[in-house]
Amino acid sequence: MDISHSKKANVEAIITFLKQVPSYEDYIQYRSIKKNTSLFRQESKKKTVFVMLTGYLAVEVHQEGEKNQITTFVTPADFVGIHAFSKEVHHDDGKEVIINALTDAEILVIDKEFLLTALSMHPTLNDILLGIIAEIFQRHYAIMNIVAKKPTERLKEALLFLGEELGEKKGENILLPTFLSQGILAKFCRTSQGNISKEFKRLQEEGFIKNSKKPLIFKNIR
Secondary structure, X not given: OOOOHHHHHHHHHHHHHHOOOOXXXXXXXEEEEOOOOEEEEEOOOOOEEEEEEEOXXXXXXXXXXXXXXXXXXXXXXXXEOHHHHOOOOOOOOOEEEEEEEOXXXXXXXXXXXXXXXXXXXXXXXXXXXXXXXXXXXXXXXXHHHHHOOOHHHHHHHHHHHHHHHHXXXXXXXXXXXXXXXXXXXXXXXXXXXXXXXXXXXXXXXXXOEOOOOOOOEEEXXX
C-alpha cells in the first residue's frame, strides 16, 4: 500500500503552494474521519474538492431498486470531487453517492475556485493537476472494464486491479488490506456475495488465492 513517490510528491507540491497564497486558511479545511463513518452525501453540485492525506475510503452508489455498488476506492494522495470542476453537473434524484471511511482518515477540503485560481498562477502545478485528473479517468475506465467482464471473471480481475492500487507486494504474492472483505468485493464487482464466495473457492483451488483469511493473499501474475 505504498504511495508512489511521484504521486505523493506532486500532491505535496500543490498543497505547499496553496498554503503560500494569502488567506488560504479561508479556503482550505483539515478534517479527520473515523472508520465506518460517511464523509458526505453527494446530493447536489459541490463547490469543493478534497485531497486524501491518510487512510482509505470507498465511494458507494445507492440507487432505489438496485444493489449498492462501490464505484472506486480513495487512497492517500488522491483528489476526490473532480466533478466539481464541471460547469454543469447532472444530478440523478434516484441516486445517492456516499463516501464511507474504511479506516480512520484525514483529508484537506479545498474550495474549487480557490484551487483553480491559485494554480492558474503556476503552470507547472496546473499541468500536474491535469495529469492527476487524467489518472482518475484512467482508473475509472479500468474499473468499467472489470465490470464489463463475465461475473466469473470479475473477482480475479478486481483483485489484480486492487493489488496495484492498494496491495503490498511480498515476493511473488500480493497482500490486500484487511478491510477488503468479501462483502466489499461483491459491491465492487457488482455481484452477490454468494457469487464472490463461489469464485473465491474456485480461485483458491486454482492456486491463485493463497489463503482463506484476511489479509487476503494472492499470486502476482502481472
